[in-house]
Amino acid sequence: xxxxxxxxxxxxxxxxxxxxxxxxxxxxxxxxxxxxxxxxxxxxxxxxxxxxxxxxxxxxxxxxxxxxxxxxxxxxxxxxxxxxxxxxxxxxxxxxxxxxxxxxxxxxxxxxxxxxxxxxxxxxxxxxxxxxxxxxxxxxxxxxxxxxxxxxxxxxxxxxxxxxxxxxxxxxxxxxxxxxxxxxxxxxxxxxxxxxxxxxxxxxxxxxxxxxxxxxxxx
Amino acid sequence: xxxxxxxxxxxxxxxxxxxxxxxxxxxxxxxxxxxxxxxxxxxxxxxxxxxxxxxxxxxxxxxxxxxxxxxxxxxxxxxxxxxxxxxxxxxxxxxxxxxxxxxxxxxxxxxxxxxxxxxxxxxxxxxxxxxxxxxxxxxxxxxxxxxxxxxxxxxxxxxxxxxxxxxxxxxxxxxxxxxxxxxxxxxxxxxxxxxxxxxxxxxxxxxxxxxxxxxxxxxxxxxxxxxxxxxxxxxxxxxxxxxxxxxxxxxxxxxxxxxxxxxxxxxxxxxxxxxxxxxxxxxxxxxxxxxxxxxxxxxxxxxxxxxxxxxxxxxxxxxxxxxxxxxxxxxxxxxxxxxxxxxxxxxxxxxxxxxxxxxxxxxxxxxxxxxxxxxxxxxxxxxxxxxxxxxxxxxxxxxxxxxx
Numbered sequence: 219x220x221x222x223x224x225x226x227x228x229x230x231x232x233x234x235x236x237x238x239x240x241x242x243x244x245x246x247x248x249x250x251x252x253x254x255x256x257x258x259x260x261x262x263x264x265x266x267x268x269x270x271x272x273x274x275x276x277x278x279x280x281x282x283x284x285x286x287x288x289x290x291x292x293x294x295x296x297x298x299x300x301x302x303x304x305x306x307x308x309x310x311x312x313x314x315x316x317x318x319x320x321x322x323x324x325x326x327x328x329x330x331x332x333x334x335x336x337x338x339x340x341x342x343x344x345x346x347x348x349x350x351x352x353x354x355x356x357x358x359x360x361x362x363x364x365x366x367x368x369x370x371x372x373x374x375x376x377x378x379x380x381x382x383x384x385x386x387x388x389x390x391x392x393x394x395x396x397x398x399x400x401x402x403x404x405x406x407x408x409x410x411x412x413x414x415x416x417x418x419x420x421x422x423x424x425x426x427x428x429x430x431x432x433x434x435x436x437x
Numbered sequence: 438x439x440x441x442x443x444x445x446x447x448x449x450x451x452x453x454x455x456x457x458x459x460x461x462x463x464x465x466x467x468x469x470x471x472x473x474x475x476x477x478x479x480x481x482x483x484x485x486x487x488x489x490x491x492x493x494x495x496x497x498x499x500x501x502x503x504x505x506x507x508x509x510x511x512x513x514x515x516x517x518x519x520x521x522x523x524x525x526x527x528x529x530x531x532x533x534x535x536x537x538x539x540x541x542x543x544x545x546x547x548x549x550x551x552x553x554x555x556x557x558x559x560x561x562x563x564x565x566x567x568x569x570x571x572x573x574x575x576x577x578x579x580x581x582x583x584x585x586x587x588x589x590x591x592x593x594x595x596x597x598x599x600x601x602x603x604x605x606x607x608x609x610x611x612x613x614x615x616x617x618x619x620x621x622x623x624x625x626x627x628x629x630x631x632x633x634x635x636x637x638x639x640x641x642x643x644x645x646x647x648x649x650x651x652x653x654x655x656x657x658x659x660x661x662x663x664x665x666x667x668x669x670x671x672x673x674x675x676x677x678x679x680x681x682x683x684x685x686x687x688x689x690x691x692x693x694x695x696x697x698x699x700x701x702x703x704x705x706x707x708x709x710x711x712x713x714x715x716x717x718x719x720x721x722x723x724x725x726x727x728x729x730x731x732x733x734x735x736x737x738x739x740x741x742x743x744x745x746x747x748x749x750x751x752x753x754x755x756x757x758x759x760x761x762x763x764x765x766x767x768x769x770x771x772x773x774x775x776x777x778x779x780x781x782x783x784x785x786x787x788x789x790x791x792x793x794x795x796x797x798x799x800x801x802x803x804x805x806x807x808x809x810x811x812x813x814x815x816x817x818x819x820x821x822x823x824x825x826x827x828x829x830x831x832x833x834x835x836x837x838x839x840x841x
Contacts, residue, residue: 236591239584240580240581240584240587240588241578241579241580241581242445242446242447242577242578242581243447243448243577243578243579244447244448244449244531244532244542244545244577245542245577246579247447248532248538248542257646261644261678261679264678264679264681264682265678267678267681267682267708268678268681268708268711269708271678271681271704271707271708272707272708272709274703274704274707275704275707278704285726286722286726333712333715336714336715336718337712337713337714337715340714340715340717340718340744341714341740343744344740344743344744347743347744347747348743350747351743351747351768351771351772352771354771354772355767355770355771407763410761410763410766410778410779410780411763411779412806412809413778413779413780413806414761414763414779414780414783416594416780416802416805416806416809417652417761417779417780417782417783417784417802418648418649418761418783419591419594420594420598420783420798420799420801420802420805421648421651421652421783422648423594423595423598423798424598424795424798425651427598429602429794429795429798430655430786430795430798432654432655432658432659432687432786432790433651433654433655433658433683433687434686435658435683435686435687435689435690435691
């Protein structure tokens with residue numbers, strides 16, 4: 219019963235979902251939109267599970283005095299601080315005390331002045347990691363890696379004006395670069411996408427038909 | 438002038454087309470009327486008689502479009518269009534936008550709007566005669582004919598799936614090509630066990646609505662089973678709180694299945710943050726503190742893929758990745774030891790479980806792929822021949838697959 223009911227729900231929901239894809243009528247599409255809205259509302263109820271999970275992990279770390287447990291205190295305090303400020307002052311209500319600074323509420327202040335800069339900092343790490351990854355990829359250790367190195371050099375030079383300033387071959391670099399991007403690169407990309415589309419379709423059908431049920435916790 | 442219901446839509450649009458008027462308008466009449474006391478129109482002056490030669494011809498600058506709701510009799514001005522525009526898609530308000538959707542739908546059914554369209558060309562000085570269309574009704578369709586090929590393809594794929602599943606039931610020796618990344622799962626888990634270090638499994642950053650996430654969770658089921666067998670700690674940090682209870686249930690069941698439910702720790706599958714880079718910071722911190730021996734990245738990834746895998750590299754982890762995000766695959770291939778590319782991610786569950794039904798489905802997918810490749814080759818040949826032989830009829834095959 220524990221497996222059968224979810225499987226029936228998946229089967230019925232999946233078939234309805236497929237049928238709705240082929241019926242453009244407004245009445246059916248409205249029902250479809252409503253179902254998706256309910257999904258969004260229902261998924262919100264899982265949020266407390268997430269919060270409880272974070273709290274359990276980090277209170278456990280504090281109790282055990284695990285490595286860097288002090289950060290867990292900051293994390294828990296920050297969670298409650300954001301929840302309290304969000305509920306008490308609102309997330310978008312205008313606060314005259316902060317108006318002079320161009321901010322509205324404490325919640326938004328924390329979001330705009332703390333969270334966004336921290337996230338941007340994390341994102342900026344990508345630039346450095348791309349350099350180290352590129353170094354590893356472009357080492358001409360094998361025939362394939364050498365082809366990759368040459369192709370990537372041509373594409374890079376084709377994207378910048380310096381490439382065209384190279385004597386004799388400068389005029390050809392953008393042409394070759396475009397050819398690499400629109401032929402071998404596009405062909406490989408479409409090959410992957412074709413496989414992905416079939417894989418997604420196959421997996422969806424397997425889930426709907428109850429053949430694939432590992433996601434139910436029955437591996 | 439032509440007004441027709443837009444085909445294959447939900448029933449809220451009409452396509453309106455009018456022939457382009459390139460030649461100059463001939464002003465045949467221009468009369469001025471005035472209402473008298475008894476509200477009758479009296480002809481004051483017939484200007485057309487006074488306009489002669491060049492003055493009678495003028496360039497079109499605009500078109501004015503009107504519509505009349507034949508149900509209510511209400512005439513509305515729609516818009517003014519530049520002279521080079523000769524079509525318009527008219528759309529009524531959706532009943533979804535009304536406060537009471539049921540009432541809105543009933544009203545829509547009652548009214549079933551039928552419109553008549555009127556257009557007139559405008560020159561700097563004069564209006565042309567008004568042209569009207571035949572009445573057109575906004576009707577929703579119960580089947581989208583543009584998706585007929587998709588429906589046929591789905592039926593063919595489903596049929597092949599059933600055929601191979603039947604075959605797999607009777608013949609368990611179906612062969613599927615081994616994938617290096619999946620063959621290495623055992624070794625990677627074994628390595629973590631030997632080193633006494635944990636395994637990190639990231640089932641992507643997308644929601645449960647993403648098939649790649651489900652594929653990642655299917656692989657998690659197999660990895661968790663092996664981790665439970667070898668008694669190797671497993672960490673599953675998650676970004677989506679809906680995925681959390683599902684992943685917990687999967688890992689818990691895997692531990693129970695190998696007879697070690699006591700070894701399962703609920704806190705090993707945990708929620709980190711819904712924010713993309715906060716999640717990355719959390720997982721990178723986990724790698725720095727817990728020093729996992731093996732990292733699995735299976736599912737949907739975005740810009741964070743390289744940060745996660747480079748951090749894993751720094752920590753000296755064996756890394757196996759699988760994703761259908763073609764923009765992130767180069768990063769995974771560069772930084773991971775093994776990568777499942779695209780569809781291999783979806784096939785992984787069958788490889789790990791060795792379930793004949795799942796293996797049969799992989800065979801069906803291969804057959805479908807062969808069929809699609811055949812269609813691509815045939816389409817390319819026929820289209821090329823149509824160009825070379827200047828015989829457009831050969832394009833029929835290409836026309837079967839309209840690009841939407």
